[in-house]
Amino acid sequence: MDGSLKIGKYELQSRLIVGTGKYPSLEVMQRAHEASGTQMVTVAIRRISLDDASGKTMLDYLDRTRYTILPNTAGCTTAREAVLTAQLARELLETDLIKLEVIGDSHTLYPDTVETIAAAHELVRDGFTVLPYIVDDPTACRRLEEAGCAAVMPLAAPIGSGLGVCNPYSISIIKERASVPVIVDAGVGTASDAALAMELGVDAVLMNTGIAAAKDPVAMGRAMRLAVEAGRLAYLAGRMEKRLYASASSPMTDLIGARK
Amino acid sequence: MKATINGERRELAEGTTLAALLETLGLTPGGIAVAVNAHVVRRVDFERHRLDEGDAVEIIRAVAGG
Numbered sequence: 136m137d138g139s140l141k142i143g144k145y146e147l148q149s150r151l152i153v154g155t156g157k158y159p160s161l162e163v164m165q166r167a168h169e170a171s172g173t174q175m176v177t178v179a180i181r182r183i184s185l186d187d188a189s190g191k192t193m194l195d196y197l198d199r200t201r202y203t204i205l206p207n208t209a210g211c212t213t214a215r216e217a218v219l220t221a222q223l224a225r226e227l228l229e230t231d232l233i234k235l236e237v238i239g240d241s242h243t244l245y246p247d248t249v250e251t252i253a254a255a256h257e258l259v260r261d262g263f264t265v266l267p268y269i270v271d272d273p274t275a276c277r278r279l280e281e282a283g284c285a286a287v288m289p290l291a292a293p294i295g296s297g298l299g300v301c302n303p304y305s306i307s308i309i310k311e312r313a314s315v316p317v318i319v320d321a322g323v324g325t326a327s328d329a330a331l332a333m334e335l336g337v338d339a340v341l342m343n344t345g346i347a348a349a350k351d352p353v354a355m356g357r358a359m360r361l362a363v364e365a366g367r368l369a370y371l372a373g374r375m376e377k378r379l380y381a382s383a384s385s386p387m388t389d390l391i392g393a394r395k
Numbered sequence: 396m397k398a399t400i401n402g403e404r405r406e407l408a409e410g411t412t413l414a415a416l417l418e419t420l421g422l423t424p425g426g427i428a429v430a431v432n433a434h435v436v437r438r439v440d441f442e443r444h445r446l447d448e449g450d451a452v453e454i455i456r457a458v459a460g461g
Contacts, residue, residue: 154461164459179460182401182453183427185420192426193457209460215433222435223455227428294461321461343461 137371140339142316143264143285145203145232149174150333151363152205152318153356154343161196163352168202170356171346175203177234179210180224194228205266207234212247214254221258233258234288234320234341235267244294248275252282259283268320271305273312286315288341291332292322295344299328303335310336326355326362333366334374396448407446414441416452427456 140147152175158164168176178193197204206224211217214237221233235254239247246269258265264285269275271289279287289309292298299322300306310317316338323329323342332340340363349355398407400416407416413429413436429436430453436444446452 154459156459156461158459177461178457180455181458183422183456185401185403193459194426204457206457207460219430219433219435219453220455223428223430223453224457226435226437227426227455227457341461347461 137367140316142266145175145264147174147203147339149360149363150339150367151329151359152177152339152341153346153359154341155193155197156343157347158352164347165196167346167352167356170353170360172360173202175205177205177207177341177343178228179207180220180227181210203232204228204230205232205234206230207236207268208254209234209236209238211237212239212250213237214250214257217250217254218257218261221254221263222261225263231262232264233266235265235284246270246290248272251275252278255279255282255284266318271302271309273305273308276309276313276317280313280315284315286318286338287313288318288320290321291319291328292324294321295348296322297324297328297345297348298322299324300331300335303331306332306337307335323359326358329359329362330366330369333363334369336370339363396446398446398448398450398452400452401454411446412442413444413446413452416446417441417454420454422454427454429454 140150149172151171151173153171153173154177208217208220217237237247237250239245251267255265255267266286267279267284268288276287291300318339318341319332319337320341323345329340346352346355424438431450
């Protein structure tokens with residue numbers, strides 16, 4: 136019934152992309168990833184500490200035969216920083232994938248649309264498969280698509296807020312107009328949020344805190360997997376029309392004790 | 396000569412290569428990537444890339460993130 140998710144040259148069976156941040160332990164993270172059924176996980180790029188340069192890195196905890204790694208440019212505030220971070224990530228991970236994130240405000244972590252679009256143009260020119268985190272704005276998403284991004288990733292709500300899909304109408308419009316995959320990124324707090332996003336018709340959901348900050352991240356990983364699958368199936372199935380008044384499911388004729 | 400490594404000013408011997416710098420820091424080339432003056436230096440070029448006075452070196456790795 137449903138095909139795979141294609142993002143540029145990449146093809147995924149799972150429509151759930153998950154992060155690697157904020158887990159109580161790396162062992163819990165690994166189990167949560169497994170329970171979520173994800174095939175793509177995000178990592179951030181940071182300077183090493185010069186005082187303690189030895190030791191394991193995040194890559195030692197990710198099975199790259201199982202998960203495609205999606206590095207991000209989280210924390211960048213200018214297109215220039217984001218482009219260099221992406222280029223370093225490409226050298227480190229030997230991937231052309233990049234989750235482009237250029238932050239415009241430290242309190243809301245809302246993206247800086249102008250810098251994001253500028254960076255997208257440059258990264259596409261440089262051969263990257265660009266997945267930009269962006270506001271739930273159809274025009275911004277169109278600009279990113281025109282720049283050559285392989286997907287657009289409007290936020291459901293601020294990063295780490297768990298508020299769910301705050302503007303389902305915008306997300307629906309973005310999906311209706313986009314010809315690249317739409318991935319809802321950020322703000323999903325629980326399974327119903329993920330299911331709602333998928334019921335709107337988006338192609339995938341990306342989340343981190345929703346799983347990692349649950350009391351039981353492994354159970355929530357599984358809940359999110361089921362929610363994404365359920366939401367996708369419900370979207371494909373086509374929901375019934377909403378109506379104001381009741382419509383009986385059982386026959387209203389031949390009732391017992393009724394007078395003829 | 397002086398160079399900036401991840402934002403810290405460090406004294407280096409003249410003609411230090413990137414490979415030598417990484418060795419001094421106890422780093423192996425796997426698991427890291429390097430930029431000098433905002434340009435990525437490919438891993439295969441670490442041996443021959445000599446640092447200059449005032450260079451800004453960024454050495455990065457993957458960390459947890461969303």
